[in-house]
Amino acid sequence: MISPWAVLAGGAAAAGVAVLVAELRPAPPDLGQALDRLHRAPADHRSDGDQRLPWYDRLGESGLRLPGARIPHQQLALINRTPARFMAHKLLFALIGLLLPGYVVAVATLVGSELPVAVPLLAGPLLALLGWLVPDAIVAGEAKEAKTEYLHGIAAYLELVALERAADCGPAEALRRAAAVGRGTVFRRIRDALERAATDRLPPWDGLETLAEELGLTPLQDVADIMRLSGTDGAAVYDTLRARAKGLRGELLAEDLARANTDSERMVAPGTLLTLLMTSLIVFPALYQMLNVT
Missing domain, CATH: 1.20.81 (Receptor-associated Protein)
Structure with a gap:
């Protein structure tokens, strides 16, 4: 019998994935940003409209002040993405990577499997670092195409x-x-x-x-x-x-x-491997008959 805790954990994981996909989906054009492109105000004078930003953009705004944060401004300008949204993605991916091993250990405990406590302690920071770097790779790929x-x-x-x-x-x-x-x-x-x-x-x-x-x-x-x-x-x-x-x-x-x-050039190796496989399939029956002739 499946434990109800496992069902709840699976539902929570599915809800988290759905929320993440919804947040990463491109948003509709913002009229305010279009007007800002025509009438840009100095960066030191923030308007009250910043208070109406989504929570993840406000999170990214606060993350811009982190020491060592590198913002690829030209790449973001090419794909028309704000630095606040980019930093929000980095923070969210890092948080997911940090919490994912602990979540896996909790689910394993609920279903009766024991995992070492050292798993989240070791894998959590590593996945958080990987999650922190994922948005950089995504932005670089999108900027290259743009x-x-x-x-x-x-x-x-x-x-x-x-x-x-x-x-x-x-x-x-x-x-x-x-x-x-x-x-x-x-x-x-x-x-x-x-x-x-x-x-x-x-x-x-x-x-x-x-x-x-x-x-x-x-x-x-x-x-x-x-x-x-x-x-x-x-x-x-x-x-x-x-x-x-x-x-x-x-x-x-x-x-x-x-x-x-x-x-x-990348297709040379798969094509060669496929040719060798076809040759082996064709030659194997005759070779097998020759070796097993009594």
Whole structure:
């Protein structure tokens, strides 16, 4: 007969997993954060809206003051995630890793199996450290994919800006009209940067430069430099924009080819093993008959 305590423990574990999945699921867009991107206040002046943040974001805000906490700001900016949410994930994963061995020992005790008390004492800190590092690996992987998407979008943006300049649009107008064409994340961030620069009465290339520094994207910085040269000196930049877009597409193609070659090399060992297995299956019956002939 199954112990009711074991059933309760299993239900609690399932509820914890469900809550964790619900918290890690991407949240719907926040209108407040969208407005903050256009009207950023100094970091020293916190508004009362911070008090209405979810509990995990408030937990992450307090965790940002921990000594030795390393925040990958550029990677978080690429995936549009706040440092508070990132730190909240680190703290929650570390807490789960710390408590998981004790929970396993408690469940084993309830079902009648004895586990050494040293298990949670030794495995708990190790799993907590592993859980602390898991969000870093997740963010790094997501940021790598997002950076590739951004670079493809910037290559398209370069072509669009060049076409607008060829249509006799001014440098500032060419940047705005080219950004209004796309509907992806890259073009949305560029539009936000241009609108923020217009709100602050700054040239649009200054907004692109700020966005390039925030995201750590050199090609976007190149766009800002090229258009600044066109806006201040009146230089013809059509050929320069097309050449930069061509070079960026070449870099992306080279990375795709390198990734494809790496994947092909990884398939050599499984393919060889499969070939040996098929050969063994084909040869074994005949070899068995030869060895057992009387």
